[in-house]
Amino acid sequence: MAMLEVKNIHTYYGNIHALKGVSLHVDQGEIVTLIGANGAGKTTTLRTISGLLKPRQGTIFLNGDDLTKYPDHEIVYQGIAMVPEGRGVFSRLTVLENIELGAYSRSDRGEIEANTQRVFQMFPRLEERAKQVAGTLSGGEQQMLATGRALMANPKILLMDEPSMGLAPILVEGVFDTIVEINKEGTTILLVEQNALMALQVADRGYVIQTGEIVLNDTAENLRRNPEVQSAYLGIN
Amino acid sequence: MSTLTQPKLPTSERFSQLFGKYIYIAVGIIIVILLIGRIIFVARQESYPLSYWTFQVINGLVLGGVYALVALGYTLVYGILFMINFAHGEVLMMGGFAGFFALQYMTSIGWANGTALQSTLTIVFMMLAGMIVSVITGIVLERLAYRPLRGAPRLVPLISAIGASFFLQYTALLVFGAVPHNYRKPSVIDGVWKLGDSGIIISYTGAFIFITSILMLLGLFIIVQRTKMGKAMRAVAEDKHIAALMGIDVNKVIVFTFALGSALAGAGGVMLGLHNTVIRFNTGFLPGLKAFTAAVLGGIGNVLGAMIGSLLLGLLEALGPSALGLPTEYKDVIAFSVLVLVLIFRPSGIVGEVLSEKKA
Numbered sequence: 001m002a003m004l005e006v007k008n009i010h011t012y013y014g015n016i017h018a019l020k021g022v023s024l025h026v027d028q029g030e031i032v033t034l035i036g037a038n039g040a041g042k043t044t045t046l047r048t049i050s051g052l053l054k055p056r057q058g059t060i061f062l063n064g065d066d067l068t069k070y071p072d073h074e075i076v077y078q079g080i081a082m083v084p085e086g087r088g089v090f091s092r093l094t095v096l097e098n099i100e101l102g103a104y105s106r107s108d109r110g111e112i113e114a115n116t117q118r119v120f121q122m123f124p125r126l127e128e129r130a131k132q133v134a135g136t137l138s139g140g141e142q143q144m145l146a147t148g149r150a151l152m153a154n155p156k157i158l159l160m161d162e163p164s165m166g167l168a169p170i171l172v173e174g175v176f177d178t179i180v181e182i183n184k185e186g187t188t189i190l191l192v193e194q195n196a197l198m199a200l201q202v203a204d205r206g207y208v209i210q211t212g213e214i215v216l217n218d219t220a221e222n223l224r225r226n227p228e229v230q231s232a233y234l235g236i237n
Numbered sequence: 238m239s240t241l242t243q244p245k246l247p248t249s250e251r252f253s254q255l256f257g258k259y260i261y262i263a264v265g266i267i268i269v270i271l272l273i274g275r276i277i278f279v280a281r282q283e284s285y286p287l288s289y290w291t292f293q294v295i296n297g298l299v300l301g302g303v304y305a306l307v308a309l310g311y312t313l314v315y316g317i318l319f320m321i322n323f324a325h326g327e328v329l330m331m332g333g334f335a336g337f338f339a340l341q342y343m344t345s346i347g348w349a350n351g352t353a354l355q356s357t358l359t360i361v362f363m364m365l366a367g368m369i370v371s372v373i374t375g376i377v378l379e380r381l382a383y384r385p386l387r388g389a390p391r392l393v394p395l396i397s398a399i400g401a402s403f404f405l406q407y408t409a410l411l412v413f414g415a416v417p418h419n420y421r422k423p424s425v426i427d428g429v430w431k432l433g434d435s436g437i438i439i440s441y442t443g444a445f446i447f448i449t450s451i452l453m454l455l456g457l458f459i460i461v462q463r464t465k466m467g468k469a470m471r472a473v474a475e476d477k478h479i480a481a482l483m484g485i486d487v488n489k490v491i492v493f494t495f496a497l498g499s500a501l502a503g504a505g506g507v508m509l510g511l512h513n514t515v516i517r518f519n520t521g522f523l524p525g526l527k528a529f530t531a532a533v534l535g536g537i538g539n540v541l542g543a544m545i546g547s548l549l550l551g552l553l554e555a556l557g558p559s560a561l562g563l564p565t566e567y568k569d570v571i572a573f574s575v576l577v578l579v580l581i582f583r584p585s586g587i588v589g590e591v592l593s594e595k596k597a
Binding site: 050051052071072073074075076077081082084088090091092093097100101102104105149153 | 465468469471472475476478479480481482483484485486487
């Protein structure tokens with residue numbers, strides 16, 4: 001059985017029908033990527049899964065439990081954490097406070113401390129800047145912080161929304177290395193990316209979304225070889 | 238935070254913008270020179286002895302302490318909801334009345350003027366009663382007057398707040414009547430210290446009010462800076478959606494914020510009662526506005542700013558009239574002139590940040 005199962009969700013912004021029956025699933029231990037153009041509905045899909053948007057129709061199951069019945073702030077307790085688009089760090093709080101807030105849903109101090117150490121090990125830069133206000137970090141460091149913060153919730157599945165957006169090419173490599181590393185440590189990942197080339201290199205499977213509908217769904221390798229995908233998203237003619 | 242690029246304006250408008258800025262600066266300098274001149278003029282006449290000034294400084298600090306407690310309610314709520322809770326002064330008034338009835342009860346059983354311990358317990362009981370009633374008022378206010386309007390344009394909850402303010406004031410008028418109710422000080426804080434022959438006098442009540450407010454401000458600071466709830470408050474103030482992603486129940490945090498601000502206002506109401514020795518249905522109105530002024534002066538939305546702004550406003554009110562050679566009745570004029578001047582010259586307040594587009 002799939003770990004995360006999204007079935008036929010319809011999400012609206014006011015009267016705008018943004019998701020027109022999106023279905024996808026993510027299995028335990030996978031990296032799955034959702035690629036598509038600007039405004040295709042990638043972010044909307046993640047926001048719907050994480051509870052920030054309520055679908056008008058459809059269901060989202062995590063290990064058989066329907067998530068749509070929970071209010072937005074209880075989704076993280078079910079095992080879903082998100083690295084939001086544009087990173088969304090609390091810029092007036094310190095790096096350490098941001099990380100502590102990532103563990104807001106947990107109460108075991110010992111485990112939280114161990115987890116903090118793991119995040120600092122993964123991103124030594126964050127430890128150096130722990131006392132600094134997050135707004136003073138560079139874009140790459142903020143991305144590390146947003147990722148570390150999400151990991152503090154010890155999620156079963158991590159949703160990542162455009163982690164490479166706005167970063168220098170040299171940093172983008174680092175972001176994808178991190179994604180692979182997190183996945184190797186046992187966290188399942190659903191990755192939304194505009195950088196389809198990189199995303200399909202690290203992912204096991206992929207979905208292509210177009211104007212609110214899933215139009216393609218295959219292994220990452222097959223998608224990479226698909227001529228349509230190549231011309232539309234990979235810049236290969 | 239997005240960087241705003243200044244749109245290119247036609248030359249004439251750019252000129253008027255620049256010119257307007259210089260006018261502001263010029264007017265500001267003229268005001269400062271006039272004020273300093275007046276102060277020097279008054280000071281040379283030596284109308285007041287030193288003991289008078291120290292008395293006024295102490296008075297100002299006491300007043301500032303109370304303002305700070307109230308101003309924090311404005312600033313905390315503003316920080317999270319970006320609305321001015323204009324009914325906050327009435328929350329203070331409700332606390333003041335609760336303290337009054339607590340005092341009446343304690344007087345009737347003879348504790349208010351009993352042994353030192355009984356009298357101290359009377360004050361504790363009054364403070365608790367005031368805080369509890371204010372917290373209830375604040376939470377009900379949030380639930381009935383503000384929450385249904387969440388997401389409405391920002392003017393709407395503001396109007397609702399003014400309506401709630403009138404509602405509470407005139408309900409109090411109906412229930413408690415228009416006559417002032419006398420706060421008779423419990424014996425333990427009824428009295429003064431005289432410092433030698435200097436003529437400096439410190440009232441026990443003043444000392445009690447100042448020390449208690451400082452302790453409560455410290456407590457609040459610790460709650461906001463150190464506790465999990467405080468961190469959640471700051472996270473919600475910055476971004477409600479991301480805060481929800483962390484598992485923070487935004488509504489719970491908002492209610493907690495109202496409760497915290499109201500508790501401080503309730504304590505302020507009781508202290509104000511002890512300070513003024515009377516309480517009426519409209520007791521909260523003016524201190525509410527003054528505390529709002531103090532919050533703006535410090536930089537609304539900023540906890541430290543509210544504290545600094547309040548102490549400053551308290552001192553300005555206490556010292557200002559005498560320093561300018563005016564009757565003390567002018568203290569309100571001074572307080573609100575400060576509000577106007579701050580809004581013109583430094584809308585972000587003493588320690589306030591410039592508001593980003595998102596907030597404004």
